[in-house]
Amino acid sequence: MNIGYLGPVGTFSYQVAHRAFPEEQHTAYTTISECLDAVAANEIDVCLVPFENAIEGTVNVTLDYLYQNDVPPIQAEYILPISQNIMVNKQRSSDWQEATTILSHPQGLAQCHDYLTKNFPHIKREAVSSTAFAAEYVSTHPDEKTLAIAPLFAAEHYDLDVVRANAQGNMHNETRFIALSNRKLAITDDPIETKTTLLLKLPDNDSGTLHTMLSTFAWRNINMSKIESRPTKTRLGQYFFHIDLDVGADNRLLDNAMVEISLLGGTVKVLGSYDVYKIK
Amino acid sequence: MNIGYLGPVGTFSYQVAHRAFPEEQHTAYTTISECLDAVAANEIDVCLVPFENAIEGTVNVTLDYLYQNDVPPIQAEYILPISQNIMVNKQRSSDWQEATTILSHPQGLAQCHDYLTKNFPHIKREAVSSTAFAAEYVSTHPDEKTLAIAPLFAAEHYDLDVVRANAQGNMHNETRFIALSNRKLAITDDPIETKTTLLLKLPDNDSGTLHTMLSTFAWRNINMSKIESRPTKTRLGQYFFHIDLDVGADNRLLDNAMVEISLLGGTVKVLGSYDVYKIK
Known part of the structure; x- marks a missing residue:
């Protein structure tokens, strides 16, 4: 397989690409967008890009790209400890x-x-x-x-x-990297958790309906491990929501919740159901 | 009054400071943190700093400072159209x-x-x-x-x-600026809306309880116009929430909701109840 990552040689993405896929071929890309473009166009098999840092928060370039473009699903997530x-x-x-x-x-x-x-x-x-x-x-x-x-x-x-060494302010710093691919990845490590990531846009961008939408998960005891908002870039005060749920694929309750959100006027884009691995 | 703003002369903050407070004295600060430090230390009467841009989202430096430090309340918000x-x-x-x-x-x-x-x-x-x-x-x-x-x-x-001219990608670009002060501001313009801004930290940083917390507003028909998450910078996956509510000060239902959130184990910091003005 050909693994694309945010280059050049020596980046944190490079380190994850080599630790997670040591036997495969690796291709460096100059920007996150170019790496995501390449996997969407099937030029590479897997795209590895940073998604969230413990201190700086979500990598907005990655999140905005996933909202605006069609990409292969997230197949795995890797958590890397960071020192600067x-x-x-x-x-x-x-x-x-x-x-x-x-x-x-x-x-x-x-x-x-x-x-x-x-x-x-x-x-x-x-x-x-x-x-x-x-x-x-x-x-x-x-x-x-x-x-x-x-x-x-x-x-x-x-x-x-x-x-x-360790000039970063926070000693528990870590970064999440996601692997996007149309292929299922054969990973032998033990995952630390399984989750489903989705992007939710509310009807009329009315934040007041967020509570109703979240009720569709809460009623079904589907735990939400993350929620964050991002501007849709159309005008001030319009957001979409990035939500992580503690469930895997083929979950009947999740399927029902999705149908209900759609009936209520929400738009959901599922980025993937996948396992999370910690890189030592 | 002495109005501090994010300088130097010619910034968007400078423009807001001069449009909103034309008759007052103005002091430029090099960074957002220094400007907020100055109003917290009573060296200036009002601090004007950017809080959110329609395209780039929240100004994280401002939000993180407000979460981590004690500052005077937000007394007003100004929306400025942006061209680059x-x-x-x-x-x-x-x-x-x-x-x-x-x-x-x-x-x-x-x-x-x-x-x-x-x-x-x-x-x-x-x-x-x-x-x-x-x-x-x-x-x-x-x-x-x-x-x-x-x-x-x-x-x-x-x-x-x-x-x-207008090289920015989005033609409807605007930025919100907040005015923090221990003094009530006498503003003669007509506000476009009134709101209350608060920061919410969940018990044990459990995003699953977010739905319960939001219910305290939803049950009381208090509309939420914004919700966003930010990392607490302690470790990956721990967030606080920045919430805007469509209510002003001295609202009995809001007071009750706050008491209930506290009983449920949440921590709320109210940044202010204030009017919003549009700068032409």
């Missing part, structure tokens, strides 16, 4: 504290916000497309006083010095 | 299409994402602290092939050429 580390070119190890710029993905910068504000209040924070790009840039620009925030394996891959 | 425009230094008007870098606030870049992808697929998008900073940078660096995405009044203020 500050690293420098080895030729700059002695004067790294004089750095004037620090590069990372916006979520890397956000996760290290408290550390930077306290220790480097005047450093220029520059957002780039990935943590791996930041590490690669620092490795190829020894002449610049620039640091990168990236995972530890990026330091190994690009031969950089880690000058501050 | 591409502008260039007047010395570069002839060769602006050769620009290699475009600067804006991350939301400015996100709102013009489709236009840039179509027309400038290879331009380097650089996130800076505000649209006004982007405009100021372009005005002071005529030697660089750099564009800015900013509101029209920033082009006037920094004497730049607007080369593409």
